[in-house]
Amino acid sequence: MISQAVLEKNRGSSMIRQMFEQGQVLRNKYGADNVYDFSLGNPDLPVSAQLTAALIASAQEGRHGYMNNAGYPELRAMIAGREQQRSGRPVTEQGVVMTVGAAGALNIILKSLCNPGDEVMILKPYFSEYLRYCENCAATAVPVDCDPDNFLPLTSAMEQALSPKTKAIIINNPNNPAGVVYDAAFYEQLAALLSRLKQPVYVISDEPYAQIVYDRTTVPSLLRYFPNGIVAYSWSKSLSIPGERIGYVAVSEDCADYEDLCQALVFCNRSLGFVNAPAIWQQTLLKLGDYQPDLTIYQQRRDLLYSLLTGLGWDCYKPEGAFYLFPRSLEADDQAFAQAAAEEHILLVPGRGFGMPGYVRLAYCVDEAVIHRAEKAFHRLTERYRS
Ligand SMILES: Cc1ncc(COP(=O)(O)O)c(C=O)c1O
Structure with missing residues (x-):
């Protein structure tokens, strides 16, 4: 059985x-x-044709071996540069780990952070897999109600959801399923709320839709507003490659327990069985550079x-x-x-x-x-x- x-x-x-x-x-x-x-x-x-060409060129190079569990250093350095520019915080290659999509990213983040019984706030409406990812590390997901007119979390509900056991909050920006983009004002409000707590609370942004925004909306940089911010990104949606499984985690040097966290992320990438993100997609992304479809x-x-x-x-x-x-x-x-x-x-x-x-x-x-x-x-x- x-x-x-x-x-x-x-x-x-x-x-x-x-x-x-x-x-x-x-x-x-x-x-x-x-x-x-x-x-x-x-x-x-x-x-796109560019993507296919970069993928073919990567295949022709024939690099298929194991690598550092965090991924190719040159790609991580490229991503760190982008995150540093976006956030104004120090982000280096050490703070970037290539992952098996956003799902892989979220699982290694939660596994790295949570002791059994720790609480993780999730904002309604939420991507239901968060419940599974919390279960995977014996953490408790704590859903927070929102204002049905704009899907922004209710401040009173957030205050109520916080406890000494709160380890992290997951913000999915833009949000699946509501399509709401949590703006800078919301990040400022949340940062003020968290600053009143005794323990550090890690703020995780799940951002596979960050490039799919309308009417000149932009997704604010999580790392800019939260020293204890952790970005989980994936190219699944922006490059139309969800079956290929490629993403990353990024943290800044300002994050609480930075050194330990970086090592834990790499360890969890290995110990959860991902080992490393797909080599050919890492090479393809290096070739694509700043390309955006x-x-x-x-x-x-x-x-x-x-x-x-x-x-x-x-x-x-x-x-x-x-x-x-x-x-x-x-x-x-x-x-x-x-x-x-x-x-x-x-x-x-x-x-x-x-x-x-x-x-x-x-x-x-x-x-x-x-x-x-x-x-x-x-x-x-x-x-x-x-x-
Ligand atoms: C909000 C959200 N997070 C994470 C994921 C998983 O993304 P990935 O395919 O990159 O693992 C999805 C996929 O639909 C999603 O909608």
Whole structure:
């Protein structure tokens, strides 16, 4: 008999995957063009010619051996330079560890920081995998309520959530699923709150969507506002390569227990079995340097889907980043609403998976044609709820 704990956790987890599987059944039955799948955050933009060329050149160099568990020093130095420039804090190659995506980054950060029973604040609506990552190091995730009008955490809820056991806070900026960008004013407010505590609280920013922002919004540098800041970055979304698994952790020399933390991150990269981030992707990133693909198409899709839903009377926050909409479901039971949507061949994810029942998430990393084709189905779905 395998682990009872894993059996139970697995049973209750991943509504997103369940929707994905339901989508497969619908596609087989009705044809792919008649199913409108907004369930998965899997970027559909093709990778650019520059990226492919850099990847091929890396393959031709034939460097596939083990390396320092932290990654290639020259790439880490390049990233450290960027983080230092962005934050104004001292960041060196030592403070950068290459990781297996943001998921790998978050797991080595939490494992490095947490003793069993330590608490990690997570902000609603949250990426549900945070619960699993906390469990992995026997830490307790403490969700914090937000203002439903703007999805900013309530100060009173944050104050209440803090305790002598609080070790860290995870901020996902921009946020999946709400698309909110936590701004500098929020960081200042949080920094003031944390400065009143006796123990150092590490502030972790999970930033796989940092390059996907709209209307000239920028994501503030976490390290600028928090000496005990830890950045978890990934190229999964910005380069459309989530299957390739490449990201990094960055900390500044101002961080509490800096030397120990750097060593712990490298140790955990090894001991959790990642060993090091994929060599070929590290080489590819070195070749790409400051290259950034054009991601403005996500803004067109946001505008299209947002206008469609709000035009039908849905109550929806206009995202400043990421590629998700998080409207209120048209009935209180978000799971029943997702089921009703599936009957119209629309796949979306119930908000309870993100700690917020009564909402649903739609991922718009899909072709605009899918949004256009889905229009009638959204009309029919809305009609069901008109009395
Ligand atoms: C908020 C958030 N954090 C982390 C991840 C994991 O990213 P990666 O694929 O780089 O591990 C995702 C993936 O969807 C995400 O949405």
